Amino acid sequence: MAGRSDKLVIAISSRALFNLEDSHRVFEEQGLEAFSAYQIERENDVLEKGEAFHLVEKFLQINHLLEGEPQVEVILLSRNSADTGLRVFNSIEHYGLDITRAAFCNGESPYRYIAPFGCHLFLSSDGRDVRQALEQGVAAATLIAGGAREHRDDILRFAFDGDAVIFSDEAEKIFKRDGLAAFAAAERASAQKPLGGGPFKGFLEALQRLQSQFSADTCPIRTALVTARSAPAHERVIRTLRAWNVRIDESIFLGGLPKGEFLRAFGADVFFDDQPSHCVSAAEHVATGHVPHGVANEVD
Known part of the structure; x- marks a missing residue:
């Protein structure tokens, strides 16, 4: 907002x-x-x-x-x-x-x-x-308690999951309902159609406006997308960010690998994810915020 x-x-x-x-x-x-x-x-x-x-x-x-x-x-x-x-x-x-x-x-x-x-x-x-x-x-x-670390420099590093955080949970609903193959097929078919915005879209846009006040080599903020997606589901994400005119400094497509080590390598000051299990895992490495939004957080 x-x-x-x-x-x-x-x-x-x-x-x-x-x-x-x-x-x-x-x-x-x-x-x-x-x-x-x-x-x-x-x-x-x-x-x-x-x-x-x-x-x-x-x-x-x-x-x-x-x-x-x-x-x-x-x-x-x-x-x-x-x-x-x-x-x-x-x-x-x-x-x-x-x-x-x-x-x-x-x-x-x-x-x-x-x-x-x-x-x-x-x-x-x-x-x-x-x-x-x-x-x-x-x-x-x-x-989530337990993941805060002091980092060696003054660069502020935000890391975000994609679906249900930056983006809507429309693709995640297909994955949860119909499985990985159906998810991949749907994302390939919709590759040219931008995803809807999730709860962190506005914050990411505001963060980029702040980043734009600095030159690339002096900016004190870096952002990363750290997602379980892999090819070919990466294309829709890239095209969505392009349609929004939003730049992410680093994009990491993990294809289901655990995120913690990658977040630590990025040096994240905080990571935001909607999946409770991913948050618990990530919190062993970096400060982590659970975003209780989307299909992964619906009470049956």
Whole structure:
């Protein structure tokens, strides 16, 4: 979706930005009042970095590379109250993150503030909030614990699955219903027909607009399509991106091979996939966001 300005805006939950597992356990086992007391008692204790911390850090560094108004922004959306959220902001200040806008919702889902803030992407540890964001037409993913890594350079690397993430799930439905041979035949027959857009199409387009402000050799962002597709199903993907006038820096057609090693070789700061099993596998290597969209996530 489009924001209110030309900025690229990412919304992130406090549990994605910082490691809040201990306090979240208190909330689940003892309730909101005990959780609030726990956070207030520790509001001067700096929180450990969470799954999305290094992604956010690299993202905000982009503003230092461009002259004029900031071109990227991170919004904090939290189920915390403003009172308990003081610990979160103290930690933001400690790490020197330029995050100034936030919504603290005191136990309620913050997804309803995604549109007013003009967000292009929402990252959270709460799958319910992510699904509600997707229903609003915003790219969103549930971050899976365990895959975050610090990388050796400042290049921000986004990796995306294709079907049901960048593209619609129309081809994936054929694969699930009729099998691989039928999928390959349908894709060969439809090679000249662009695929429909998936939930991350708008975010990818906004990311490319930001990339276009840099020369090819100085751009701090790289993108990769990492898909289980193989030839001949690659042609429709390439022609679809061409029809959208969207450029992907690297395209990797794996023909069903596990994605993790390839994502690590690319150096992905985050990978987005709709298939839960692919996400679990990828999270062993890189930070991974599950996109609960499309036929792979329908409840039977």
